[in-house]
Amino acid sequence: MHLPRTNALQAVLRPLGQLLLFVLGGSVIISLIVILAAYLLRGSRQDMDLVQITFVLLPQVLIDGITLGFVYATIALGYTMVYGVLEFINFAHGEIFMFGAFAGVELMIFMSNQGYFDGIGDLMAYSYVLLSILAGMLVAGLLAISVERVAYRPLRAAPRLVPLISAIGVSFFLQDAMRFIQSSVHGDFYRSYPTFGPFTERVTFFSVDLNGRAIDITIQNKSIIMIIVAIVMLAGLNYLVNGTKIGKAIRAVAQDQRTASLMGINVNAIIAITFLIGGALGGAAGVLYAFKFTRVDPFMGFLPGLKAFTAAVLGGIGNITGAMLGGIVLGLLESFAASYLSIFTNGAFGAEYKDIFAFIILIGILIFKPSGLLGQTVSQKA
Amino acid sequence: MTTTERNPISALFQRLTHSPLWPILVLAYMAFVTYEVTQAPRSLFWRVFFLIGFLLIFAMPQPMWLKLTYAGVVTLLLVPLIGLQNPFLLELGFQICVFGTLALGLNLVVGFAGLLDLGYIAFYAVGAYLWAFFGSQQLWNLYTVAGTAQAHVGFPLNPNLFWLFLILGTGAAALMGIALGTPVLRLRGDYLAIVTLGFGEVIRVLASNLSKPINLTNGPQGITPIQRPDLPLVLISPEFLDRLTSLAGRVIGLGDIYSFFFYLLALVILVVTIVIARRLEDSKLGRAWTAIREDEVAAIAMGIPLVRSKLAAFAIGASFSGAMGVVFAANRTFVSPETFSLTSSISVLVMVILGGLGSIPGAVVGAAVVTLLNIDFLQTLSLELSRLRQGAELIPLIGMPWSQLPSQLDPARYQRLVFGIILVLMMIFRPEGIIPSQRRKMEIHEREANDGQSVK
Numbered sequence: 001m002h003l004p005r006t007n008a009l010q011a012v013l014r015p016l017g018q019l020l021l022f023v024l025g026g027s028v029i030i031s032l033i034v035i036l037a038a039y040l041l042r043g044s045r046q047d048m049d050l051v052q053i054t055f056v057l058l059p060q061v062l063i064d065g066i067t068l069g070f071v072y073a074t075i076a077l078g079y080t081m082v083y084g085v086l087e088f089i090n091f092a093h094g095e096i097f098m099f100g101a102f103a104g105v106e107l108m109i110f111m112s113n114q115g116y117f118d119g120i121g122d123l124m125a126y127s128y129v130l131l132s133i134l135a136g137m138l139v140a141g142l143l144a145i146s147v148e149r150v151a152y153r154p155l156r157a158a159p160r161l162v163p164l165i166s167a168i169g170v171s172f173f174l175q176d177a178m179r180f181i182q183s184s185v186h187g188d189f190y191r192s193y194p195t196f197g198p199f200t201e202r203v204t205f206f207s208v209d210l211n212g213r214a215i216d217i218t219i220q221n222k223s224i225i226m227i228i229v230a231i232v233m234l235a236g237l238n239y240l241v242n243g244t245k246i247g248k249a250i251r252a253v254a255q256d257q258r259t260a261s262l263m264g265i266n267v268n269a270i271i272a273i274t275f276l277i278g279g280a281l282g283g284a285a286g287v288l289y290a291f292k293f294t295r296v297d298p299f300m301g302f303l304p305g306l307k308a309f310t311a312a313v314l315g316g317i318g319n320i321t322g323a324m325l326g327g328i329v330l331g332l333l334e335s336f337a338a339s340y341l342s343i344f345t346n347g348a349f350g351a352e353y354k355d356i357f358a359f360i361i362l363i364g365i366l367i368f369k370p371s372g373l374l375g376q377t378v379s380q381k382a
Numbered sequence: 383m384t385t386t387e388r389n390p391i392s393a394l395f396q397r398l399t400h401s402p403l404w405p406i407l408v409l410a411y412m413a414f415v416t417y418e419v420t421q422a423p424r425s426l427f428w429r430v431f432f433l434i435g436f437l438l439i440f441a442m443p444q445p446m447w448l449k450l451t452y453a454g455v456v457t458l459l460l461v462p463l464i465g466l467q468n469p470f471l472l473e474l475g476f477q478i479c480v481f482g483t484l485a486l487g488l489n490l491v492v493g494f495a496g497l498l499d500l501g502y503i504a505f506y507a508v509g510a511y512l513w514a515f516f517g518s519q520q521l522w523n524l525y526t527v528a529g530t531a532q533a534h535v536g537f538p539l540n541p542n543l544f545w546l547f548l549i550l551g552t553g554a555a556a557l558m559g560i561a562l563g564t565p566v567l568r569l570r571g572d573y574l575a576i577v578t579l580g581f582g583e584v585i586r587v588l589a590s591n592l593s594k595p596i597n598l599t600n601g602p603q604g605i606t607p608i609q610r611p612d613l614p615l616v617l618i619s620p621e622f623l624d625r626l627t628s629l630a631g632r633v634i635g636l637g638d639i640y641s642f643f644f645y646l647l648a649l650v651i652l653v654v655t656i657v658i659a660r661r662l663e664d665s666k667l668g669r670a671w672t673a674i675r676e677d678e679v680a681a682i683a684m685g686i687p688l689v690r691s692k693l694a695a696f697a698i699g700a701s702f703s704g705a706m707g708v709v710f711a712a713n714r715t716f717v718s719p720e721t722f723s724l725t726s727s728i729s730v731l732v733m734v735i736l737g738g739l740g741s742i743p744g745a746v747v748g749a750a751v752v753t754l755l756n757i758d759f760l761q762t763l764s765l766e767l768s769r770l771r772q773g774a775e776l777i778p779l780i781g782m783p784w785s786q787l788p789s790q791l792d793p794a795r796y797q798r799l800v801f802g803i804i805l806v807l808m809m810i811f812r813p814e815g816i817i818p819s820q821r822r823k824m825e826i827h828e829r830e831a832n833d834g835q836s837v838k
Binding site for chain 2: 088089150151154155158159160161162163164165166168169170171172173174175176177179180183184302306309313347348350352353355356358359360362363366367370
């Protein structure tokens with residue numbers, strides 16, 4: 001975590017400004033590329049005007065991409081925090097995300113069955129969503145600490161591959177453990193976030209006219225909540241890391257564990273706190289994900305986890321601002337690939353290739369700029 | 383502990399194993415276990431003891447030629463003999479050989495060269511899809527939408543081209559290994575793991591989506607039927623089959639002969655792989671790998687060609703599984719993307735880790751244990767559980783009737799749970815594996831002993 005020392009207010013405001021810049025800059029650049037591509041490929045399709053359809057879809061694709069980007073950014077922070085402190089990829093982070101999602105969903109299902117959601121007002125609905133996010137954060141944070149204690153701490157002195165393999169083991173174990181719990185309690189392992197409150201309503205921005213048919217550009221209430229919650233958490237994390245004493249200790253441990261311990265910092269406790277924070281962020285992201293896409297299952301953590309990791313690497317792993325940037329970029333790219341790939345290639349390659357996109361980007365970055373967009377070149381530790 | 387202080391029992395044991403009596407005892411053991419297996423073909427218990435026999439033979443302190451004779455007799459005579467009666471054993475043997483080869487290939491990459499590859503199954507997929515494409519009717523279905531192709535009579539290629547494709551598959555996988563290896567050469571261990579994982583996923587996604595614009599893989603439904611090579615006429619003559627039928631006490635058909643054939647083929651490939659791995663271990667290349675694994679910077683300084691050595695590891699490791707992929711496609715006559723999931727990659731990794739990183743016998747033993755666990759132990763447990771569900775008995779301690787147990791609780795589906803536990807426990811308590819390679823063991827524990835950097 002290579003961030004300059006700043007005072008508390010700056011620590012919160014600066015990353016927010018950066019974030020805004022990323023979102024705007026990223027959106028503009030990727031939109032321009034797609035529009036350019038649309039003009040170039042205009043002649044390839046007779047049945048529709050490629051440029052027109054690109055413009056019509058653009059606002060919706062951007063909004064979806066940014067929403068997704070914030071989720072990836074929130075998960076990516078968990079990878080980056082742990083990597084910054086331990087130089088270790090927490091392979092099980094996707095499963096911690098999944099546990100958080102289940103915790104939030106189970107709580108909401110329970111409350112729904114108790115009748116809490118019958119004819120509730122908007123304010124209560126919002127606070128219940130907040131409650132589910134807090135539940136997810138709590139469960140995921142505690143799980144992350146326990147995983148660290150059981151599976152990583154005994155291996156801290158071992159060669160690099162050893163904790164990584166242990167993390168893969170934890171990841172597999174947690175997937176099936178959740179499946180086991182769910183299927184022994186409910187008989188199957190899919191759960192859904194209950195629908196209540198005003199969240200499925202859409203806010204309309206404006207309408208576009210396509211051959212006489214009006215298409216509304218809307219954003220779901222859900223997406224607005226997701227973005228707000230994600231921004232609040234990112235700001236909070238920045239304050240925590242750059243504006244508080246604990247944050248200072250985390251940065252010290254990240255730089256040099258041995259010296260930090262000589263300075264009276266309890267290294268084990270700080271590492272545990274790092275896992276707690278990373279896990280809590282992952283859990284919150286999980287609940288947000290469940291809130292948006294409704295369905296949760298024990299294997300849901302794998303792909304978002306992998307993509308968030310890609311986002312963390314894209315931004316420069318170990319760098320908090322970089323993780324956010326990477327998340328936004330990846331979310332945008334994925335949303336654009338899902339919407340435009342099939343239109344541009346006349347159906348030959350469809351949205352099913354969107355998942356590959358993340359990997360191709362990952363491989364590309366690692367080849368050409370292994371330190372990521374914002375990362376510094378670090379020398380290799382054995 | 384020095385040799386003089388050894389306790390009397392172990393000294394006695396030492397003398398016993400080195401005496402000429404020992405091979406006879408092992409022989410007697412094998413004979414007894416074989417008899418028991420033929421008496422109770424469904425018993426997992428005796429199957430496990432049968433497999434332990436291999437370990438006994440491997441661990442015999444007697445000269446190599448004797449051990450090889452023993453192993454030859456057991457694999458070429460006893461296993462087919464039991465397989466006549468119970469075809470499941472041949473299938474078990476086939477899978478152990480297949481996964482043994484895969485584990486050896488991965489062991490080369492992870493164990494010898496220290497490059498963690500989480501997408502290893504992709505090379506297996508390359509081999510399998512190569513023969514699946516050319517050995518099926520897919521060549522005629524290139525422009526039909528997946529799933530709508532009409533059944534044709536015959537195949538575009540001669541089934542005996544299988545043997546050519548066995549070699550081509552090996553080469554194609556090796557090329558893929560180089561293609562993957564080249565861009566990721568600069569990456570450190572953990573980055574490499576993620577990139578290879580991504581590569582494995584890319585191959586799987588391609589396999590399930592390349593049904594358009596040109597139908598190469600037939601999408602998620604997979605390709606079937608795939609041809610098998612012709613068998614020698616002697617083996618499939620009616621007189622021979624009749625004789626086997628009277629010997630086995632059940633009708634022996636072409637399918638059984640094919641099981642035997644594929645078991646034999648996989649065994650031969652496994653043996654070849656073991657020999658290659660053994661020879662590589664102490665070769666110039668093998669030592670270069672060890673040097674790179676232990677300290678890359680120092681290895682470069684000593685003039686070891688980093689790029690060439692790493693690429694060789696990827697290529698050779700991949701080629702083993704490419705060959706097995708071709709065999710697998712022919713054996714199953716069906717290939718679909720599901721087989722090549724991340725779980726399969728990890729299960730091969732579990733075999734290598736369980737047996738011991740960098741250890742050749744370890745990889746084979748690991749493969750045997752995990753395969754047994756996968757297709758035998760967990761399945762048996764599932765069957766047992768579903769039998770209990772039918773009855774009215776109560777679960778001990780809880781007092782709930784078995785029949786109320788949710789049907790989702792099927793042990794055969796909880797491979798990931800078992801693999802996860804194995805990986806974590808092995809890493810914490812015995813990172814060097816069941817049969818550790820001496821060098822690797824020292825490496826792992828040496829770093830633990832004098833690592834001053836981290837705080838305990």
